[in-house]
Amino acid sequence: MNTTKIPTAARCVILMLFCTAQAGVCPPSCICTPVGEMKGWVVDCNSRGLKEVPVLPVSTSKLYLQNNSLTTVNTGTFDSLSRLEEVNVSDNPWNCDCRILYLKFWLEDVSESSLASVICATPASNKMKPLSQLSGNELDSCRMPLPIKCLDFFWRDLALISFAVVVFILTSCAMKFSKRLVYQAIRRQYYFAVPLLQKQNLENHVSR
Numbered sequence: 001m002n003t004t005k006i007p008t009a010a011r012c013v014i015l016m017l018f019c020t021a022q023a024g025v026c027p028p029s030c031i032c033t034p035v036g037e038m039k040g041w042v043v044d045c046n047s048r049g050l051k052e053v054p055v056l057p058v059s060t061s062k063l064y065l066q067n068n069s070l071t072t073v074n075t076g077t078f079d080s081l082s083r084l085e086e087v088n089v090s091d092n093p094w095n096c097d098c099r100i101l102y103l104k105f106w107l108e109d110v111s112e113s114s115l116a117s118v119i120c121a122t123p124a125s126n127k128m129k130p131l132s133q134l135s136g137n138e139l140d141s142c143r144m145p146l147p148i149k150c151l152d153f154f155w156r157d158l159a160l161i162s163f164a165v166v167v168f169i170l171t172s173c174a175m176k177f178s179k180r181l182v183y184q185a186i187r188r189q190y191y192f193a194v195p196l197l198q199k200q201n202l203e204n205h206v207s208r
């Protein structure tokens, strides 16, 4: 047990150290220069042909990503950059589908002027449109087929309710009908029974 636990713990520590180091390391294709005293880093990844946003130092305060081949930003990519003051993501072939909303909302919080410079390249329906002017409805795969689903549910419910009503009507009709049958049967039995009783009474009288 112990022999397996120790290497696992050691691996965890190594992993943590590695991650901590990663968080403070300059991405290989970028140039990082410190700003003032402990104020963070200028991370310049401008014109590097990047297709993805690299792992950035958490103390990044100025981030230049303009003129790359970025198409999207994964959700959460910039969440750890609490010291960020300036960002430039212009001149990238942004793919404005639903996933781009993370970048849009993040830039709305951090820098409206940077958001203004984000122009969509794809899909064709959003080509050359500024991201700031697109809403969730205009972004592919954001639109949920909710109204159709609702309608589906409506028709299904309507069908179920109609079925229930028909079953109810049929059942009550059947019950009424069967009651009448029972009643008629009783009445018939009674009419048959009466002469029989009278006959028996007569026979009794006669035999006495």
Ligand SMILES: *[C@@H]1O[C@H](CO)[C@@H](O)[C@H](O)[C@H]1NC(C)=O
Residues within 6 Å of the ligand: 047, 048, 049, 067
């Ligand atoms: C953009 O980047 C390309 C290389 O990816 C470079 O050749 C070009 O000069 C850059 N343009 C600007 C305006 O920096």
Ligand SMILES: *[C@@H]1O[C@H](CO)[C@@H](O)[C@H](O)[C@H]1NC(C)=O
Residues within 6 Å of the ligand: 066, 087, 088, 089, 090, 113, 114, 117
């Ligand atoms: C981003 O950089 C480009 C080119 O370097 C520049 O033209 C643009 O004004 C900058 N945008 C912002 C918001 O800083």
